[in-house]
Amino acid sequence: MAAAPSLQELLDAAMEAAYLAGRRTLAYFNAGVEVETKADATPVTRADREAEQLIRAFVQKRYPGHAIVGEEYGEQAGDANYRWIVDPIDGTKSFVAGVPLYGTLIGIEVHGKASVGVAYLPAQGEMIAAADGLGCRWNGRPCRVSNVAKLSEASLLTSDVRMCQQRSDAYDRLAAQARLVRTWGDACGYALVATGRADVMLDPAMHPWDCAPLLPILQEAGGHFATWQGEATIRGKDAFATNAALYDEVLSVLKSEQPRKS
Helix, strand or coil: CCCCCCHHHHHHHHHHHHHHHHHHHHCCCCCCCCEEECCCCCEEEHHHHHHHHHHHHHHHHHCCCEEEEECCCEEECCEEEEEEEEEEEECHHHHHHCCCCCEEEEEEEECCEEEEEEEEECCCCEEEEEECCCEEEECCEECCCCCCCCHHHCEEEECCHHHHHHHECHHHHHHHHCCEEECCCHHHHHHHHHCCCCCEEEECCCCHHHHCCHHHHHHHCCCEEECCCCCCCCCCCCEEEECCCCHHHHHHHHHCCCECCC
């Protein structure tokens, strides 16, 4: 019986798979790739599908018993103690527009806990990777969240302003206080928080594959990743990330949100 893989081994494998898949997406980036529309009205391309197929083949060869969940091809049953959760292109709308703010995401749940996370931003040449107790690294160098302690001095990011505003008043309340407000969204926004280049990132809607690596990445970088109610999970309906100093202030605004009247 093969020995159980260590977190370091899994992290190294996830980094390799994310790099290979991310490089595959670059073959179609700004190359006029055909765009299809899925049933949920979101775009998908050949790049999404090929990148996920590559990751699945990698995992099946390296760890044939492990379970896999991917945005494009669903769940493949296996050893539930090791579940790979994959988003081949997080930020497909940016990808098809030729904007480099997209990423290849791989998270691994070990015995039910989100323990390994890799976010590779291929068009930017950035790899952010972490595992429980092993720290967070940005292109091989240790990285940390910022030390900004006041929202009035913070940078606030989101993937979609309109979705936030349609949901409630929380985004507008945060934006009114923040020093800088930008839409460097999807995987890129969370990577910026984890590496100390931004301070708050939020999304009003999430799926597990959108955020599977983000919990270990933010925690190992000294920050927080949680739902708008403060639950540290990759299975919430929404999400936000902050450094340690801003967490309580931002969470209080999100928890007290007032829904928009229809």
